[in-house]
Amino acid sequence: MTDELARVPCTIVTGFLGAGKTTLIRHVLANANGRRLAIIVNEFGDVGIDGEILKGCGDETCPEENIVELANGCLCCTVADEFVPALDVILALRPKVEHIVIETSGLALPKPLVQAFHWPSIKNRVTVDGVVAVVDGAALADGQVSGDMKALATQRAADNALDHDDPIEEVFQDQIACADLVVMNKCDLLDQSGIDKASASIAKALPRAVKVVQVSNGKVDAPTLLGLNVGTEADIENRRTLHDDELDHDHDDFDSFVVPLPEIDDPAALTGLVAATAEATGVLRIKGFAAVRGKPMRLLVQAVGPRVTSHYDRPWAASEKRETRLVVIGLKGLDRAVITRMLSG
């Protein structure tokens, strides 16, 4: 087969909200050894933060035009309308892309996406190199999938609509069930007993023998990650998931909204408010950019449960409005007014 006709391998990166998918892909970009990559990045909230972070890498093996953002949706539900057209764009790029990395939203179920690789319009052009599930090792060691489960439990108890099975656990289980490789991330936050605990939780959730690697900051060897060579679409029907019998999966267990704020004076005060809000309300994920008065750089603020990080990522462009916008994601029933008030200080 000539190179022009060979199917382009696609690595699907799945993993719950905030597990470290974008961090892992940044590491891959920085260590691609000249391999020409393209990225499709999908987010649950309607502001594309991850695409912005990845574009900020400035890596020459993946120029900005090779990064396609599909914000405000969920790849697993928008395969025909969004995923296939995005692939078309990428496959038309010249020089030809050698490997595609797909970052799904933290709430996406990977199975419908893998199944789409059988579709006539794409099956001769792409194949699934492998499904990589990124897991937040620190959260698992705390007996959580993500975030602050104590506050979540309170929120769920107060919301009678949430009387079915745990949707967080279900998404997590389905992501693991489809994995060809599990990346246990955030090991820098764990001692040996934490690593043992998280490893045991992963082993319990894994239905098959699958390799698990333990890393910090997504530092997986790029050639290994991008060369699993599984062809997962041929095996996906054998991977049972909890949502197999659902015809229409619409993420109505989860909710997201944007909190706009004016320029801020004190980054530490903002991260404090974010941490306090996450802790008090059981929000799963907060992320966004803040404009700090007098600073030419924009501040990237992220929370996974109550754990908050922030750093200046790049200068505001002249064409950009200097404003603070935080995306909040949690279970349905989030109290938008309370959360907005708390974040406003």
Ligand SMILES: Nc1nc2c(ncn2[C@@H]2O[C@H](COP(=O)(O)OP(=O)(O)OP(=O)(O)O)[C@@H](O)[C@H]2O)c(=O)[nH]1
């Ligand atoms: N301590 C620590 N923090 C990490 C590690 N990996 C990622 N983080 C932090 O965790 C947060 C979430 O990381 P992301 O890479 O954005 O996670 P994600 O899975 O892409 O998040 P979503 O797309 O929102 O689901 C950020 O604040 C990261 O800096 C790690 O290994 N150790």
